[in-house]
Amino acid sequence: MQLSEAGESRVQGYLFVLERSLNTFLPREVVRDAVREIESHLRERVLTATASPNEREAVERILGELGPPLRVAQAYSAERTIDEAVATGRLVPIVRAVGHLASTTIVGFFAALAVLVGYLTAFAFVAIAVLKPIFPDNVGIRYAAGVPVGLGAQFPLPPGEHMGGGYAIIPFALACGLGIFIGTHRGARGFLSWWRNRRVS
Protein backbone atom coordinates (compact mmCIF):
# COMPACT_ATOMS: atom_id res chain seq x y z
CA MET A 1 0.00 0.00 0.00
CA GLN A 2 1.35 3.41 -0.95
CA LEU A 3 0.44 6.02 1.66
CA SER A 4 -1.33 9.19 0.63
CA GLU A 5 -0.46 12.52 2.25
CA ALA A 6 -3.17 11.98 4.89
CA GLY A 7 -1.94 8.47 5.69
CA GLU A 8 1.66 9.66 5.90
CA SER A 9 0.58 12.48 8.19
CA ARG A 10 -1.19 10.00 10.51
CA VAL A 11 1.95 7.84 10.73
CA GLN A 12 4.14 10.87 11.38
CA GLY A 13 1.70 12.03 14.07
CA TYR A 14 1.96 8.66 15.80
CA LEU A 15 5.76 8.77 15.68
CA PHE A 16 5.78 12.36 16.96
CA VAL A 17 3.70 11.47 20.03
CA LEU A 18 5.86 8.42 20.67
CA GLU A 19 9.06 10.43 20.42
CA ARG A 20 7.74 13.14 22.75
CA SER A 21 6.72 10.50 25.31
CA LEU A 22 10.05 8.68 25.13
CA ASN A 23 12.01 11.94 25.38
CA THR A 24 10.77 12.43 28.93
CA PHE A 25 12.80 9.55 30.34
CA LEU A 26 15.19 8.14 27.75
CA PRO A 27 18.49 9.51 26.39
CA ARG A 28 18.16 11.20 23.01
CA GLU A 29 20.13 8.61 21.02
CA VAL A 30 18.07 5.77 22.52
CA VAL A 31 14.86 7.60 21.58
CA ARG A 32 16.10 8.12 18.04
CA ASP A 33 16.88 4.43 17.68
CA ALA A 34 13.56 3.33 19.22
CA VAL A 35 11.50 5.64 17.00
CA ARG A 36 13.46 4.53 13.94
CA GLU A 37 12.69 0.91 14.77
CA ILE A 38 8.98 1.58 15.28
CA GLU A 39 8.92 3.54 12.02
CA SER A 40 10.60 0.61 10.26
CA HIS A 41 7.88 -1.66 11.69
CA LEU A 42 5.15 0.67 10.42
CA ARG A 43 6.71 1.02 6.94
CA GLU A 44 6.99 -2.77 6.70
CA ARG A 45 3.37 -3.23 7.74
CA VAL A 46 2.14 -0.54 5.36
CA LEU A 47 4.15 -2.01 2.49
CA THR A 48 2.50 -5.42 2.82
CA ALA A 49 -1.00 -4.13 3.68
CA THR A 50 -3.84 -3.47 1.28
CA ALA A 51 -5.98 -0.35 1.48
CA SER A 52 -8.98 -2.39 2.49
CA PRO A 53 -11.68 -1.22 2.96
CA ASN A 54 -9.83 2.10 2.61
CA GLU A 55 -6.42 3.54 3.44
CA ARG A 56 -7.58 5.28 6.61
CA GLU A 57 -8.96 2.11 8.18
CA ALA A 58 -5.94 0.11 7.09
CA VAL A 59 -3.56 2.59 8.72
CA GLU A 60 -5.67 2.68 11.90
CA ARG A 61 -5.64 -1.12 12.01
CA ILE A 62 -1.84 -1.18 11.71
CA LEU A 63 -1.44 1.49 14.40
CA GLY A 64 -3.99 -0.31 16.60
CA GLU A 65 -2.00 -3.55 16.40
CA LEU A 66 1.13 -1.68 17.35
CA GLY A 67 -0.66 -0.13 20.33
CA PRO A 68 -1.23 3.51 21.36
CA PRO A 69 2.03 5.52 21.43
CA LEU A 70 1.69 6.24 25.16
CA ARG A 71 1.33 2.54 25.88
CA VAL A 72 4.40 1.74 23.78
CA ALA A 73 6.28 4.47 25.66
CA GLN A 74 5.09 2.98 28.96
CA ALA A 75 6.43 -0.40 27.89
CA TYR A 76 9.83 1.20 27.22
CA SER A 77 9.59 2.92 30.58
CA ALA A 78 8.79 -0.37 32.29
CA GLU A 79 11.68 -2.15 30.61
CA ARG A 80 14.23 0.57 31.19
CA THR A 81 13.53 2.83 34.14
CA ILE A 82 11.33 0.57 36.27
CA ASP A 83 13.38 -2.58 35.77
CA GLU A 84 16.58 -0.68 36.53
CA ALA A 85 15.03 0.86 39.65
CA VAL A 86 13.69 -2.45 40.97
CA ALA A 87 16.85 -4.36 40.10
CA THR A 88 19.39 -1.91 41.51
CA GLY A 89 17.33 -0.29 44.29
CA ARG A 90 19.40 2.88 43.81
CA LEU A 91 17.89 6.24 44.72
CA VAL A 92 18.28 8.03 41.37
CA PRO A 93 16.70 5.28 39.19
CA ILE A 94 13.86 4.93 41.73
CA VAL A 95 13.17 8.67 41.74
CA ARG A 96 13.38 8.76 37.93
CA ALA A 97 11.01 5.81 37.53
CA VAL A 98 8.47 7.16 40.02
CA GLY A 99 8.74 10.58 38.36
CA HIS A 100 8.03 9.07 34.98
CA LEU A 101 5.00 7.15 36.26
CA ALA A 102 3.78 10.36 37.91
CA SER A 103 3.78 12.11 34.56
CA THR A 104 1.98 9.32 32.73
CA THR A 105 -0.52 7.75 35.18
CA ILE A 106 -2.86 8.88 37.94
CA VAL A 107 -1.80 6.10 40.33
CA GLY A 108 1.81 7.03 39.61
CA PHE A 109 1.09 10.66 40.44
CA PHE A 110 -0.27 9.85 43.90
CA ALA A 111 2.51 7.35 44.53
CA ALA A 112 5.07 9.99 43.56
CA LEU A 113 3.38 12.45 45.90
CA ALA A 114 3.65 9.98 48.79
CA VAL A 115 7.28 9.23 47.93
CA LEU A 116 8.09 12.94 47.73
CA VAL A 117 6.53 13.59 51.15
CA GLY A 118 8.46 10.62 52.58
CA TYR A 119 11.83 11.73 51.24
CA LEU A 120 11.26 15.37 52.25
CA THR A 121 10.26 14.34 55.77
CA ALA A 122 13.38 12.18 56.06
CA PHE A 123 15.47 15.09 54.76
CA ALA A 124 13.85 17.46 57.29
CA PHE A 125 14.75 15.17 60.22
CA VAL A 126 18.34 14.87 59.03
CA ALA A 127 18.47 18.65 58.59
CA ILE A 128 17.41 19.04 62.25
CA ALA A 129 20.27 16.76 63.35
CA VAL A 130 22.78 18.69 61.20
CA LEU A 131 21.59 22.16 62.21
CA LYS A 132 21.28 21.52 65.94
CA PRO A 133 25.01 21.86 66.76
CA ILE A 134 25.25 24.98 64.55
CA PHE A 135 22.12 26.75 65.85
CA PRO A 136 21.51 25.16 69.27
CA ASP A 137 19.00 27.83 70.33
CA ASN A 138 16.94 27.75 67.15
CA VAL A 139 16.63 24.01 66.49
CA GLY A 140 14.78 21.39 68.53
CA ILE A 141 11.35 20.95 70.10
CA ARG A 142 9.66 24.34 70.12
CA TYR A 143 7.87 25.28 73.33
CA ALA A 144 5.38 28.15 73.64
CA ALA A 145 4.23 28.98 77.16
CA GLY A 146 5.66 25.66 78.31
CA VAL A 147 3.69 23.61 75.77
CA PRO A 148 5.47 21.80 72.91
CA VAL A 149 4.10 23.18 69.63
CA GLY A 150 6.48 21.86 67.03
CA LEU A 151 9.72 20.28 66.00
CA GLY A 152 12.26 21.85 63.69
CA ALA A 153 14.11 25.09 63.20
CA GLN A 154 12.84 28.63 63.77
CA PHE A 155 14.72 31.79 62.72
CA PRO A 156 14.35 34.00 64.72
CA LEU A 157 12.66 32.42 67.69
CA PRO A 158 9.53 34.45 68.67
CA PRO A 159 9.61 36.05 72.12
CA GLY A 160 8.22 33.83 74.84
CA GLU A 161 9.22 30.62 73.06
CA HIS A 162 12.23 28.39 73.54
CA MET A 163 13.74 25.25 72.02
CA GLY A 164 13.85 22.13 74.17
CA GLY A 165 15.11 18.62 73.76
CA GLY A 166 18.77 19.51 74.04
CA TYR A 167 21.34 17.62 72.02
CA ALA A 168 19.39 14.40 72.53
CA ILE A 169 17.36 15.63 69.57
CA ILE A 170 20.29 14.79 67.26
CA PRO A 171 20.23 10.96 67.57
CA PHE A 172 16.43 11.07 67.71
CA ALA A 173 16.21 13.11 64.48
CA LEU A 174 18.84 10.98 62.77
CA ALA A 175 17.01 7.77 63.72
CA CYS A 176 13.66 9.17 62.54
CA GLY A 177 15.18 10.52 59.31
CA LEU A 178 16.92 7.27 58.53
CA GLY A 179 13.84 5.20 59.40
CA ILE A 180 11.55 7.32 57.24
CA PHE A 181 14.08 7.31 54.40
CA ILE A 182 14.40 3.52 54.46
CA GLY A 183 10.64 3.09 54.75
CA THR A 184 9.98 5.47 51.85
CA HIS A 185 12.70 3.89 49.73
CA ARG A 186 11.41 0.37 50.32
CA GLY A 187 7.85 1.54 49.71
CA ALA A 188 8.84 3.17 46.41
CA ARG A 189 10.74 0.07 45.30
CA GLY A 190 7.81 -2.13 46.32
CA PHE A 191 5.41 0.08 44.37
CA LEU A 192 7.59 -0.10 41.27
CA SER A 193 7.89 -3.86 41.61
CA TRP A 194 4.10 -4.13 41.90
CA TRP A 195 3.70 -1.87 38.88
CA ARG A 196 6.15 -3.92 36.86
CA ASN A 197 4.29 -7.12 37.71
CA ARG A 198 0.94 -5.76 36.66
CA ARG A 199 2.05 -4.16 33.39
CA VAL A 200 0.81 -5.61 30.14
CA SER A 201 3.58 -6.52 27.71
Place this chain on the structure above:
Amino acid sequence: MPLEVWQEQLRRGSLDLAILLTVASGPRYGLAIIQHLETFTDLVVSEGTIYPILGRLTREGLLDAEWVEDEAPHARKYYRLTRSGAKRLAHMKAEWRAFAGKIGRLMEASERHDDAAQ
Protein backbone atom coordinates in the same frame (compact mmCIF):
# COMPACT_ATOMS: atom_id res chain seq x y z
CA MET B 1 -5.32 -13.70 42.26
CA PRO B 2 -7.71 -13.36 39.31
CA LEU B 3 -7.20 -15.85 36.46
CA GLU B 4 -6.37 -13.03 34.00
CA VAL B 5 -3.52 -11.80 36.20
CA TRP B 6 -2.12 -15.31 36.50
CA GLN B 7 -2.40 -15.81 32.72
CA GLU B 8 -0.68 -12.47 32.15
CA GLN B 9 2.19 -13.38 34.49
CA LEU B 10 2.55 -16.74 32.76
CA ARG B 11 2.59 -15.10 29.34
CA ARG B 12 5.06 -12.43 30.37
CA GLY B 13 7.29 -14.94 32.10
CA SER B 14 7.61 -16.99 28.93
CA LEU B 15 8.04 -14.10 26.49
CA ASP B 16 11.82 -13.80 26.94
CA LEU B 17 12.23 -17.51 26.25
CA ALA B 18 9.93 -17.29 23.21
CA ILE B 19 11.91 -14.36 21.75
CA LEU B 20 15.26 -16.07 22.31
CA LEU B 21 13.90 -19.23 20.68
CA THR B 22 12.69 -17.17 17.71
CA VAL B 23 16.13 -15.73 16.97
CA ALA B 24 17.96 -18.97 17.80
CA SER B 25 17.57 -20.24 14.25
CA GLY B 26 19.07 -17.08 12.74
CA PRO B 27 18.92 -13.28 12.74
CA ARG B 28 15.45 -11.74 12.46
CA TYR B 29 14.18 -8.17 12.50
CA GLY B 30 11.44 -6.95 14.84
CA LEU B 31 8.39 -7.55 12.68
CA ALA B 32 9.68 -10.98 11.59
CA ILE B 33 10.07 -11.91 15.29
CA ILE B 34 6.53 -10.73 16.01
CA GLN B 35 5.12 -12.65 13.05
CA HIS B 36 6.96 -15.80 14.09
CA LEU B 37 5.60 -15.47 17.62
CA GLU B 38 2.10 -14.87 16.28
CA THR B 39 2.34 -17.97 14.08
CA PHE B 40 3.20 -20.31 16.93
CA THR B 41 1.83 -18.60 20.05
CA ASP B 42 -0.59 -15.98 21.31
CA LEU B 43 2.07 -14.30 23.42
CA VAL B 44 2.00 -11.00 21.50
CA VAL B 45 -0.87 -8.88 22.78
CA SER B 46 0.43 -5.55 21.52
CA GLU B 47 3.14 -5.45 18.85
CA GLY B 48 4.71 -2.23 20.10
CA THR B 49 5.58 -3.72 23.47
CA ILE B 50 7.87 -6.37 21.97
CA TYR B 51 10.47 -3.76 20.97
CA PRO B 52 11.28 -2.62 24.53
CA ILE B 53 11.80 -6.28 25.46
CA LEU B 54 14.16 -6.71 22.49
CA GLY B 55 15.98 -3.59 23.71
CA ARG B 56 16.32 -5.03 27.23
CA LEU B 57 17.58 -8.39 25.96
CA THR B 58 20.13 -6.48 23.86
CA ARG B 59 21.24 -4.40 26.87
CA GLU B 60 21.61 -7.61 28.85
CA GLY B 61 23.97 -8.91 26.15
CA LEU B 62 21.72 -11.81 25.16
CA LEU B 63 21.01 -10.35 21.71
CA ASP B 64 23.06 -8.35 19.23
CA ALA B 65 21.28 -5.71 17.17
CA GLU B 66 22.36 -4.35 13.81
CA TRP B 67 20.69 -2.02 11.33
CA VAL B 68 20.60 -3.29 7.74
CA GLU B 69 19.98 -0.45 5.29
CA ASP B 70 19.90 -1.96 1.83
CA GLU B 71 17.57 -4.94 2.12
CA ALA B 72 14.20 -3.19 1.88
CA PRO B 73 12.90 0.29 1.02
CA HIS B 74 13.37 1.07 4.75
CA ALA B 75 16.12 0.04 7.18
CA ARG B 76 15.55 -3.06 9.31
CA LYS B 77 17.05 -3.75 12.71
CA TYR B 78 18.17 -7.36 12.92
CA TYR B 79 18.59 -9.24 16.16
CA ARG B 80 20.84 -12.25 16.58
CA LEU B 81 21.59 -14.45 19.56
CA THR B 82 24.96 -13.79 21.23
CA ARG B 83 27.09 -16.53 22.76
CA SER B 84 25.85 -15.45 26.17
CA GLY B 85 22.29 -15.50 24.81
CA ALA B 86 22.75 -19.05 23.50
CA LYS B 87 23.98 -20.16 26.94
CA ARG B 88 21.05 -18.47 28.65
CA LEU B 89 18.64 -20.03 26.17
CA ALA B 90 20.03 -23.51 26.86
CA HIS B 91 19.53 -22.95 30.61
CA MET B 92 16.04 -21.56 30.10
CA LYS B 93 15.03 -24.49 27.92
CA ALA B 94 16.30 -26.99 30.49
CA GLU B 95 14.51 -25.11 33.29
CA TRP B 96 11.31 -24.90 31.28
CA ARG B 97 11.31 -28.63 30.46
CA ALA B 98 12.02 -29.56 34.08
CA PHE B 99 9.33 -27.20 35.34
CA ALA B 100 6.74 -28.32 32.78
CA GLY B 101 7.57 -31.95 33.59
CA LYS B 102 7.02 -31.42 37.31
CA ILE B 103 3.73 -29.61 36.81
CA GLY B 104 2.67 -32.26 34.28
CA ARG B 105 3.37 -35.05 36.77
CA LEU B 106 1.49 -33.14 39.44
CA MET B 107 -1.51 -32.76 37.15
CA GLU B 108 -1.46 -36.45 36.22
CA ALA B 109 -1.32 -37.43 39.89
CA SER B 110 -4.21 -35.11 40.65
CA GLU B 111 -6.27 -36.50 37.75
CA ARG B 112 -5.55 -40.11 38.82
CA HIS B 113 -6.75 -39.20 42.31
CA ASP B 114 -9.91 -37.65 40.85
CA ASP B 115 -10.56 -40.79 38.74
CA ALA B 116 -10.04 -43.07 41.76
CA ALA B 117 -12.43 -40.97 43.83
CA GLN B 118 -15.16 -41.37 41.22
